[in-house]
Amino acid sequence: MRWSWRLGEVAGIAVYVHVTFLLLVGWVAISHWLTERSVAAALAGGGFILAGSQQDFPVVEGDRVEGMLLRSDLLAALASRGQAVAVAEVMRRNFQLVDSSGMLETAFTRLQGRDCHTLPVTHDGRLVGLVTMDNLGEFISIRTALGPRQPKTQSIAT
Numbered sequence: 001m002r003w004s005w006r007l008g009e010v011a012g013i014a015v016y017v018h019v020t021f022l023l024l025v026g027w028v029a030i031s032h033w034l035t036e037r038s039v040a041a042a043l044a045g046g047g048f049i050l051a052g053s054q055q056d057f058p059v060v061e062g063d064r065v066e067g068m069l070l071r072s073d074l075l076a077a078l079a080s081r082g083q084a085v086a087v088a089e090v091m092r093r094n095f096q097l098v099d100s101s102g103m104l105e106t107a108f109t110r111l112q113g114r115d116c117h118t119l120p121v122t123h124d125g126r127l128v129g130l131v132t133m134d135n136l137g138e139f140i141s142i143r144t145a146l147g148p149r150q151p152k153t154q155s156i157a158t
Helices: 019-036 042-051 071-081 104-111 133-146
Strands: 004-010 013-018 056-061 064-070 118-123 126-132
Touching (some): 056 126, 064 126, 104 118, 104 126, 126 133
Antiparallel strands (some): 056 064, 118 126
16 A cells, blocks of 8 residues: 555554554644643654644634744744743744735735745634745746646635
8 A cells, every 4th residue: 555554463454554644643743732832742743843844833722823833933942941831932923824815926925034934824714724935836836837828816725
């Protein structure tokens, strides 16, 4: 099975774990970390950083974005203050958002020249996704490859 690893056998039946299960476990860990709001729980998040390419993390209360925790801030806090510091002390409360109905140009402008390389995407004030400069670059590359048939102004939800 592609993207699966064999764990062993139970009663003669091969047992595999699929990468999507590991992603689910990672998502649960990061959700717990953001809910607990302690950098001690961020050690699980540290594993999440190592396992993926995400650099900045939204801190949510329910489905509302309360702040952004940047990788650089997390690492600096762990180095200087240890595991007992609260996420609320490290997260950035002054951050940019973009609405899902907003234009890509708005997201691009908000990402330029900022320490935070991730914008939370919201719809009716609720977090529905994240967008990065890399995401926008890939999207623009694909649109360019498709040629001029596509409209030049696209919403984030596209």
